[in-house]
Amino acid sequence: MLVVGASGALGTLIAERLAERGARLVLHGRDPARLGASAGAATVAVDLTEADAPETIVDRAVEALGGLDAIVVAAGVVGFDGVAETAGRDLETMFTVNALAPMRIISVALPSLRDSAAEGNEPVVLTISGIVSELPTAGLASYSASKAALAAYVAAAGRELRRSGIRLVDARPGHTETGLADRPLFGTAPRFPHGHDPANVADRLVRAIEDGSTSLPPDAFTGA
Numbered sequence: 001m002l003v004v005g006a007s008g009a010l011g012t013l014i015a016e017r018l019a020e021r022g023a024r025l026v027l028h029g030r031d032p033a034r035l036g037a038s039a040g041a042a043t044v045a046v047d048l049t050e051a052d053a054p055e056t057i058v059d060r061a062v063e064a065l066g067g068l069d070a071i072v073v074a075a076g077v078v079g080f081d082g083v084a085e086t087a088g089r090d091l092e093t094m095f096t097v098n099a100l101a102p103m104r105i106i107s108v109a110l111p112s113l114r115d116s117a118a119e120g121n122e123p124v125v126l127t128i129s130g131i132v133s134e135l136p137t138a139g140l141a142s143y144s145a146s147k148a149a150l151a152a153y154v155a156a157a158g159r160e161l162r163r164s165g166i167r168l169v170d171a172r173p174g175h176t177e178t179g180l181a182d183r184p185l186f187g188t189a190p191r192f193p194h195g196h197d198p199a200n201v202a203d204r205l206v207r208a209i210e211d212g213s214t215s216l217p218p219d220a221f222t223g224a
């Protein structure tokens with residue numbers, strides 16, 4: 001399994017849970033020093049804004065694992081902008097990390113996912129667009145737009161690939177207490193009501209990999 005964004009809060013928790021279940025992992029992040037969570041896992045340190053990042057990450061995963069039967073995309077950046085500020089913000093980075101790179105990773109990985117299905121496996125791709133892709137939020141218009149792009153791509157690609165035996169599932173949890181909002185690409189976070197427990201969200205995400213889910217709407221995280 002390939003975990004993109006394995007250095008992040010949710011990515012780390014997901015990787016730990018997958019490792020506990022015996023999954024062979026390739027962990028992606030930007031800083032190799034923050035990718036030590038799972039003993040024995042291969043790592044790939046690449047910035048998703050680099051042009052060839054999707055190919056580098058997928059190639060490294062296929063090389064290390066001898067194929068690819070699951071991808072979790074847990075990388076993402078948030079930004080806070082009123083409409084008056086949007087034109088001056090780094091939308092290229094936001095849209096590349098949140099939407100374009102994940103879309104390209106799925107596309108580049110498709111031959112390996114097809115091979116996995118042909119071998120009788122049930123390959124799966126999990127993305128985490130978040131509640132904003134369903135409920136675009138004032139003050140988070142750019143972030144909402146980038147995540148809605150990812151969610152739409154995954155929904156359409158999931159329909160396209162279902163007959164190939166490849167399952168795509170996009171998860172849309174609400175605000176989760178990972179600290180993401182405190183390290184924005186731009187702007188300043190408003191005060192959010194207390195969010196989900198990251199451990200519970202990670203549990204639900206890993207369960208979705210295992211239970212055949214094809215979508216995880218916000219209410220799938222009720223009580224998390």
Ligand SMILES: NC(=O)c1ccc[n+]([C@@H]2O[C@H](COP(=O)([O-])OP(=O)(O)OC[C@H]3O[C@@H](n4cnc5c(N)ncnc54)[C@H](OP(=O)(O)O)[C@@H]3O)[C@@H](O)[C@H]2O)c1
Pocket residue numbers: 004005006007008009010011029030031034046047048049073074075076077078097128129130131172173174175176177178179180181183195
């Ligand atoms: N927390 C929430 O409230 C919430 C709610 C719904 C959806 N989500 C989504 O869930 C995912 C995980 O969020 P999180 O809360 O775990 O956030 P996080 O702890 O900040 O993790 C973000 C991850 O994205 C990686 N990343 C950011 N920019 C990158 C870049 N240019 N190149 C490569 N990697 C990059 C980070 O790598 P570094 O370690 O190198 O920075 C880190 O691994 C995100 O997509 C987020 O949008 C979060």
